[in-house]
Amino acid sequence: DTGVSQNPRHKITKRGQNVTFRCDPISEHNRLYWYRQTLGQGPEFLTYFQNEAQLEKSRLLSDRFSAERPKGSFSTLEIQRTEQGDSAMYLCASSPLRATEAFFGQGTRLTVV
Amino acid sequence: TQLLEQSPQFLSIQEGENLTVYCNSSSVFSSLQWYRQEPGEGPVLLVTVVTGGEVKKLKRLTFQFGDARKDSSLHITAAQPGDTGLYLCADAGTYKYIFGTGTRLKVLA
Numbered sequence: 001d002t003g004v005s006q007n008p009r010h011k012i013t014k015r016g017q018n019v020t021f022r023c024d025p026i027s028e029h030n031r032l033y034w035y036r037q038t039l040g041q042g043p044e045f046l047t048y049f050q051n052e053a054q055l056e057k058s059r060l061l062s063d064r065f066s067a068e069r070p071k072g073s074f075s076t077l078e079i080q081r082t083e084q085g086d087s088a089m090y091l092c093a094s095s096p097l098r099a100t101e102a103f104f105g106q107g108t109r110l111t112v113v
Numbered sequence: 114t115q116l117l118e119q120s121p122q123f124l125s126i127q128e129g130e131n132l133t134v135y136c137n138s139s140s141v142f143s144s145l146q147w148y149r150q151e152p153g154e155g156p157v158l159l160v161t162v163v164t165g166g167e168v169k170k171l172k173r174l175t176f177q178f179g180d181a182r183k184d185s186s187l188h189i190t191a192a193q194p195g196d197t198g199l200y201l202c203a204d205a206g207t208y209k210y211i212f213g214t215g216t217r218l219k220v221l222a
Contacts, residue, residue, distance in 0.1 A: 040199070
């Protein structure tokens with residue numbers, strides 16, 4: 001297993017367009033997380049899945065954001081009608097159910113122009 | 114909502130110097146973790162501490178957890194350019210991770 005994989009690594013989009021990011025967690029990791037990170041800051045929690053169930057969504061996740069994990073494996077994060085304030089690094093992490101280490105992917109850097 | 118404040122925000126030092134960075138929480142940690150993040154990469158776990166007063170060492174890095182489990186420090190001895198990165202403390206709660214504001218360290222050769 002090569003770790004958590006995120007695609008694409010970089011995305012430049014025009015304001016108002018929709019974007020979708022994909023995360024492939026480490027195999028058999030039940031937990032999957034999405035975080036957003038702006039330059040020089042710590043990651044901010046967005047949402048959490050246990051298997052296919054989305055158990056928590058941050059207030060940061062406005063109605064324009066939606067995340068899915070349909071089969072309890074890979075996950076997608078969609079942002080509709082992007083705004084310049086959405087520009088950030090979007091990080092995905094996974095962990096086993098009974099562990100306290102989060103394994104992060106390399107992130108998708110979104111730039112909204 | 115738990116707030117984790119880290120200080121200093123930025124630190125630039127010469128190779129061979131020692132440094133300490135701090136993490137303070139507005140509430141008691143469930144368990145404290147330190148991560149390091151290099152440019153273009155995700156954070157990588159360095160250590161987990163659970164017990165108040167606990168001290169852990171990882172080569173030149175020494176992690177200390179406050180007795181009241183609301184603060185922590187990371188001390189690096191004889192810093193090297195390879196230590197450059199963003200150092201993050203985090204609370205590994207029941208199921209999610211809350212991260213601090215980060216300390217960006219640059220070690221100059």
